[in-house]
Amino acid sequence: MSSAASTNATAMAEAVEAQAQELLGGDPGFWLGPELIGTFVDAVFCGVMIMQFAQWVSFSRNDRTYTKLVVYGSFTASIAGTVYSIWYAMHLFVYGFGVWANFLSTSYTAYFLIPDSLTAVLVQGFFAERAYRLTGNSKLFLAVAILLMIFCFGSSVALLVSFNVLSSATQIPSLRAVAYTWISAQLATDLTMTGTIMYGLVKSRTGWSETDKLVKRLVALSMETQLPPTLLAFGLMITYTVDPSTLIDVFFIMVLSKAYICGLLGALNSRYSLRRDADGRGSENTFKGARSGRPTQATVHVATETYTETHRIPAVRVGINRSRFDENAFDEGKDNYELSDVDEHSARQLDYTNNESRTGLTAA
Secondary structure: OHHHHHHHHHHHHHHHHHHHHHHHOOOHHHHHHHHHHHHHHHHHHHHHHHHHHHHHHHHOOOOOHHHHHHHHHHHHHHHHHHHHHHHHHHHHHHHOOOOHHHHHOHHHHHHHHHHHHHHHHHHHHHHHHHHHHHOOOOHHHHHHHHHHHHHHHHHHHHHHHHHHHOOOHHHHHHHHHHHHHHHHHHHHHHHHHHHHHHHHHHHOOOOEHHHHHHHHHHHHHHHHHHHHHHHHHHHHHHHHHHOOOOOHHHHHHHHHHHHHHHHHHHHHHHHHHHHHHHHHOOOOOOEOOOOOOOOOOOOOOOOOOOOOOOOOOOOOOOOOOOOOOOHHHHHOOOOOEEOOOOOHHHHHEOOOOEOOOOOOOEEO
16 A cells, blocks of 8 residues: 555656656756856845945944844844755755756745745834834824735735645746735835835925935935835736746745845945045035925024234343343454353352352353
8 A cells, every 4th residue: 555655656756857847948047047046146145235234233332222123133034044045056956956846846935935024024114114203203104004014924924825835836826816915015015115215305305405415315325225125026026927937036036135134234334424424524505495395594694703812021031140142242343241240149149059159250
């Protein structure tokens, strides 16, 4: 009985292997390349993330506890994703070399959603808190942001469970509804956070040149740090819509967590460069007119007066054993002088001690 079951299992495995070889062997670069390229790109982003994390740690002493929890949590999840990515590449190209069926297994691919979902919800929560402050602590925005993040995280968990139910990657098109829900939730959440932050920054312009220049830099920084995961989600949606059974989707899933954490660390580290530039800039801050509904500050002109105090320096007192230089005597060739007008006793009283010598003080 057991031998018959093992024979059937072997025959089924051979059938799956033949099917996978027939499907993937025609164009191995197109079918097998995404996993290999994804592992390489994820490793590169991991190096960038580690450098950014080291820079943040050196300046993070005064950061809030909430910020530290977000950074440490997302960093740990991303490192775990990189370790799993390397193990997955070893499983496909080293330990399972030559086994085509491994590329069609969805049980291993599904676990990339764990670091992705954890990193996404942490980073989205951080930017949602910033957007909440920029909207003036809007309760409506806070409610929408929390619902979107719950929806995004819940759909990723549902997709993870659905992937484990499948027996082959060729059945991925049957998960169209769950997959579109997860991708749409990612896009909606990211676009909401990015758009709200940019809108709040633009409204914070005051008309002062230095302030508006800083606002422009912050808007550009928000786009640079928050758009990469959004673009990856767009790419994932496009590839899944064109061909749901392709393995190109795996590439986007493998590197998604790094896009979130690198954007977060880039935004945090930019604070120090902005402060350094602001401290070292000596340009004039001019008013160009209000560009928002906020009250502006009027220019105050302060008149100053300068007072100069002078003192006369008294003439230098001549010591008892000194004599003023007689310019007339020098002009007439009289280079000999005597201290004849000083009494004999006073001449012996030098500036610093008593002189008992009776020698006459004459100079020739």
